[in-house]
Amino acid sequence: xxxxxxxxxxxxxxxxxxxxxxxxxxxxxxxxxxxxxxxxxxxxxxxxxxxxxxxxxxxxxxxxxxxxxxxxxxxxxxxxxxxxxxxxxxxxxxxxxxxxxxxxxxxxxxxx
Amino acid sequence: xxxxxxxxxxxxxxxxxxxxxxxxxxxxxxxxxxxxxxxxxxxxxxxxxxxxxxxxxxxxxxxxxxxxxxxxxxxxxxxxxxxxxxxxxxxxxxxxxxxxxxxxxxxxxxxxxxxx
Numbered sequence: 001x002x003x004x005x006x007x008x009x010x011x012x013x014x015x016x017x018x019x020x021x022x023x024x025x026x027x028x029x030x031x032x033x034x035x036x037x038x039x040x041x042x043x044x045x046x047x048x049x050x051x052x053x054x055x056x057x058x059x060x061x062x063x064x065x066x067x068x069x070x071x072x073x074x075x076x077x078x079x080x081x082x083x084x085x086x087x088x089x090x091x092x093x094x095x096x097x098x099x100x101x102x103x104x105x106x107x108x109x110x111x112x
Numbered sequence: 113x114x115x116x117x118x119x120x121x122x123x124x125x126x127x128x129x130x131x132x133x134x135x136x137x138x139x140x141x142x143x144x145x146x147x148x149x150x151x152x153x154x155x156x157x158x159x160x161x162x163x164x165x166x167x168x169x170x171x172x173x174x175x176x177x178x179x180x181x182x183x184x185x186x187x188x189x190x191x192x193x194x195x196x197x198x199x200x201x202x203x204x205x206x207x208x209x210x211x212x213x214x215x216x217x218x219x220x221x222x223x224x225x226x227x228x
Contacts (some may be wrong), residue, residue: 004154006154017138029158033216033217035219040220040221040222040224041221042116042205042219042221042222043155043203043219044219045216045217045218047165048216049154082218088154088155090154097167098143098145098167098168098218099145099157099160099170099208100145100153100155100157100162100167102155102156103154103156104152104153104154105152105153105154
């Protein structure tokens with residue numbers, strides 16, 4: 001089963017607002033990734049994080065690798081309608097080799 | 113198109129039938145993964161290959177499931193005697209690991225399986 005707790009499950013915001021979502025776990029991860037998935041499509045990688053405390057930006061997106069290595073957050077600034085979709089955190093456990101463990105996703109709705 | 117390609121995109125089958133899905137990874141990627149995603153959930157790992165070797169299988173991969181990557185290029189995932197609980201999106205991903213230029217997982221568009 002899932003080992004990542006992602007919150008919130010869904011968000012309804014107005015265009016232009018900032019958004020924040022996070023993932024937590026009781027396990028230690030050595031990599032954190034954030035993906036976006038549109039309906040009927042596969043996940044698309046947004047940001048990858050490899051070191052505890054790392055803060056990385058990709059345009060309006062910013063993500064951080066928690067210093068305890070058990071959590072990560074994603075911020076989206078000045079949201080636009082095309083930000084709509086499901087955002088997933090994913091991590092690579094120290095003990096799991098190559099496989100990724102995914103959170104349950106945050107469904108984002110942006111009202112124009 | 114140089115991304116990960118999956119075929120078919122959609123499959124409807126009757127309970128008890130066998131189905132086979134194909135994945136063509138990005139050409140220079142040496143690792144290929146299969147994940148399963150049910151509605152409202154994140155993808156769950158099934159198995160992965162490094163070149164033609166299947167290196168890891170999840171407990172989710174029952175005896176009815178088999179995956180191959182015979183020449184280290186494309187892969188197939190077969191489900192025998194399908195059950196309604198097999199209905200899900202089956203996602204393939206590929207990466208390049210080891211040596212220079214490691215990448216994270218690039219996903220295909222998935223195969224949506226419906227068992228009726």
